[in-house]
Amino acid sequence: MIDLLVTHYNYLAVVVLVGIGLYGITGSPNLVKKIIGLNVFQVGIFLFFVTSGYVEGAAPPLLGRSPGPYASPLPHVLILTAIVVGVSLTAVALALVVRIYEAYGTLDEDAIEEVRTRD
Amino acid sequence: MTDALPLLVVVPIVFALGPVAVGQVRPNAGWVAAVAAALAHLGLSVSVLGTVLAAGRTSYAVGGYAPPFGIELVADGVSATLVVLVSVVTIATVVYARAAGPRSNTFYSELLILTAGISGVVVTGDLFNLYVFLEITGLATYALVATGRSPAAALASLKYLLVGTIGASLYLLGVGYLYISTGSLNMADLAGLLPEVGYGSPTVLTGFALIVVGLSVKTALFPLHTWQPDAYAESPDSVTAYISALVSTASAYALFRVTYAVFTPAFDAAVPFALDTLVILASVSVVVGSVLAVLQSDLKRMLAYSSVSQFGLVVAGVAVVNETATLGGLVHLVGHGVMKAGLFVAVGALATVAGGRTVDDLAGMADRAPIASAAFAVLAFALVGVPPAVGFAGKWHIVLGAVEAGRWIVAGVAVVSTLLTLAYFARVLERLYFRDAPAPPVAEHPDAAAAADADAALTADGSGSAGDADEPAAPPTVSTTARIVVVAAAVGAVVLGVFATDLISVLEPVVEVSFR
Numbered sequence: 001m002i003d004l005l006v007t008h009y010n011y012l013a014v015v016v017l018v019g020i021g022l023y024g025i026t027g028s029p030n031l032v033k034k035i036i037g038l039n040v041f042q043v044g045i046f047l048f049f050v051t052s053g054y055v056e057g058a059a060p061p062l063l064g065r066s067p068g069p070y071a072s073p074l075p076h077v078l079i080l081t082a083i084v085v086g087v088s089l090t091a092v093a094l095a096l097v098v099r100i101y102e103a104y105g106t107l108d109e110d111a112i113e114e115v116r117t118r119d
Numbered sequence: 120m121t122d123a124l125p126l127l128v129v130v131p132i133v134f135a136l137g138p139v140a141v142g143q144v145r146p147n148a149g150w151v152a153a154v155a156a157a158l159a160h161l162g163l164s165v166s167v168l169g170t171v172l173a174a175g176r177t178s179y180a181v182g183g184y185a186p187p188f189g190i191e192l193v194a195d196g197v198s199a200t201l202v203v204l205v206s207v208v209t210i211a212t213v214v215y216a217r218a219a220g221p222r223s224n225t226f227y228s229e230l231l232i233l234t235a236g237i238s239g240v241v242v243t244g245d246l247f248n249l250y251v252f253l254e255i256t257g258l259a260t261y262a263l264v265a266t267g268r269s270p271a272a273a274l275a276s277l278k279y280l281l282v283g284t285i286g287a288s289l290y291l292l293g294v295g296y297l298y299i300s301t302g303s304l305n306m307a308d309l310a311g312l313l314p315e316v317g318y319g320s321p322t323v324l325t326g327f328a329l330i331v332v333g334l335s336v337k338t339a340l341f342p343l344h345t346w347q348p349d350a351y352a353e354s355p356d357s358v359t360a361y362i363s364a365l366v367s368t369a370s371a372y373a374l375f376r377v378t379y380a381v382f383t384p385a386f387d388a389a390v391p392f393a394l395d396t397l398v399i400l401a402s403v404s405v406v407v408g409s410v411l412a413v414l415q416s417d418l419k420r421m422l423a424y425s426s427v428s429q430f431g432l433v434v435a436g437v438a439v440v441n442e443t444a445t446l447g448g449l450v451h452l453v454g455h456g457v458m459k460a461g462l463f464v465a466v467g468a469l470a471t472v473a474g475g476r477t478v479d480d481l482a483g484m485a486d487r488a489p490i491a492s493a494a495f496a497v498l499a500f501a502l503v504g505v506p507p508a509v510g511f512a513g514k515w516h517i518v519l520g521a522v523e524a525g526r527w528i529v530a531g532v533a534v535v536s537t538l539l540t541l542a543y544f545a546r547v548l549e550r551l552y553f554r555d556a557p558a559p560p561v562a563e564h565p566d567a568a569a570a571a572d573a574d575a576a577l578t579a580d581g582s583g584s585a586g587d588a589d590e591p592a593a594p595p596t597v598s599t600t601a602r603i604v605v606v607a608a609a610v611g612a613v614v615l616g617v618f619a620t621d622l623i624s625v626l627e628p629v630v631e632v633s634f635r
């Protein structure tokens with residue numbers, strides 16, 4: 001068990017990040033903290049891809065540069081795309097938060113709920 | 120012409136730039152661009168369907184990189200049919216939005232990006248590419264939901280964004296598991312590689328579970344549906360019609376694709392409990408969705424919960440892993456898109472005239488808006504499953520297939536859902552046809568006032584009725600475009616039902632291959 005943790009600590013980090021992210025989304029009533037949680041959650045998944053592409057002592061697969069072993073660049077490229085998607089999502093989410101704050105004057109989910117039921 | 124495949128995605132995106140670029144100079148550029156893009160999209164999708172009907176499955180290697188390494192776009196009977204559905208619903212929505220609004224140029228840009236995203240989900244043959252298109256679809260949908268200028272719409276949109284992103288991220292994680300165990304992202308390639316790794320391998324099973332949960336969030340199956348009623352209820356009518364017809368449909372299609380093209384029925388034979396679990400989830404969704412729909416007084420919420428139930432039925436049909444049931448699920452998927460879009464447009468149109476959109480507001484509306492009411496009735500009965508409409512064809516095949524496969528639970532659930540569907544539509548039809556309209560000034564009525572208040576943002580900038588909707592000085596009427604769209608949807612639902620066997624013969628080759 002300890003062995004597994006020492007050799008696979010990167011996957012442990014993935015689990016921790018995903019867990020913290022999900023807790024951030026569900027545990028906090030603050031909308032901005034929820035978005036931060038979402039980002040942490042996504043970063044955990046990005047780390048999973050990136051770390052899975054890591055090969056001890058490997059070189060980029062460029063012909064004539066090194067004899068190998070080679071690491072596949074694909075997971076990193078995929079995650080570049082996913083990071084772009086994540087940034088766009090954060091931008092849209094923050095734009096919505098600005099509108100919500102203008103309308104309700106608070107970012108607290110419970111307070112917003114209170115305002116809505118009073119109206 | 121296989122080049123039409125990438126153009127299905129490229130054309131709407133390019134046209135989406137137009138309204139933003141020239142919007143300052145030409146305020147109505149959005150609508151023109153949207154019409155042009157929708158017509159071009161229809162032409163392309165019909166040409167793709169023609170190619171598929173003549174030559175079978177066609178594929179396109181993006182950037183010239185041969186499939187297992189590059190991204191592949193694939194058209195077969197199922198995706199070609201859905202692409203045509205996307206074009207038709209886009210045209211209908213653009214026509215309806217001219218009168219109903221929202222009128223801004225950015226609205227049309229977002230709509231076209233959404234069209235591109237959905238087309239991409241439908242034609243892609245690559246799991247990671249599917250993730251990207253799912254997120255393009257998601258981003259455009261979040262923005263569209265928020266175009267209803269009310270703060271409630273922004274809240275609904277943010278809720279949808281949080282839940283939808285978790286769903287898409289779980290899907291991405293699932294794709295990661297499959298990629299790690301096989302080293303491939305191409306669907307057709309994965310179908311060959313997965314048996315070599317072993318369907319029972321924990322990595323593959325976890326990947327399957329994550330993908331299914333992620334796509335179920337996007338499809339809005341029961342315990343994961345929480346984003347959907349708010350998003351449907353708070354967005355403008357034209358947006359609701361569009362996303363109810365296509366967004367969840369695209370995710371349900373992705374679920375079908377992953378189950379049949381990546382995991383194949385051999386997976387079900389090797390690990391039966393995986394899809395058994397999905398059948399149970401879907402069946403619960405059917406029943407609970409219908410019951411929640413019966414409990415709603417707001418019409419848009421009622422239709423939203425009805426979608427939860429109908430998509431449960433589609434997924435149940437797919438998860439039964441029986442040729443007949445799968446075809447039934449796909450027919451219902453296509454039919455539901457047409458019917459639900461029509462129903463939402465009808466509700467939007469009737470609500471404008473009635474001044475509110477609760478069930479009681481519709482009392483006696485059949486006299487004031489006979490065409491919209493009649494079309495609503497036809498669509499309602501079509502969704503209930505009265506022959507010859509398309510709702511019947513879909514449900515009939517699902518039940519037939521479920522019985523063939525010995526899945527009595529699905530057959531039973533389909534019948535129960537039909538009764539519950541009748542229950543929630545009967546309430547509305549009774550108000551429409553057998554109640555007298557209330558005395559003219561309804562402003563004092565608290566329910567109507569609240570509903571009209573919630574609607575104020577929509578009716579003020581759309582609908583063509585000047586001033587408040589709850590002050591019927593000059594009684595508003597259903598706009599001509601809304602009438603055309605609703606009637607077209609009603610006719611479409613019946614025609615699709617009559618020609619259901621032809622539809623099935625287009626879809627069949629795709630499903631057949633999996634069962635050989």
